[in-house]
Amino acid sequence: MLVDAxxxxxxxxxxxxxDELESLLGIPVDLLTPADLPPKFRAKVLAEARPV
Incomplete structure (x- = not known):
């Protein structure tokens, strides 16, 4: 999950x-901020991101 902190x-x-999201959803969750994204993929991921 991409988080704009x-x-x-x-x-x-x-x-x-x-931890809270994993408890609520019952599945493992990976959190990243846009700055954590590898430069190679950042533009594509940000273009395809959807708010939840």
Whole structure:
């Protein structure tokens, strides 16, 4: 899941969100921010991203 984190969001915040989503959905979840995307794929992923 691609997360557009607000300024000040910490890795602990993202880890907590990941744990909560995994608990709610019952499946493993990977969280990334746009900056975490490899440059090779960033433009394509951002163009195809859908808000949830």
């Amino acid at each position: 607000l300024p000040g969001t910490t890795l602990f915040d993202l880890g907590g969100l990941q």
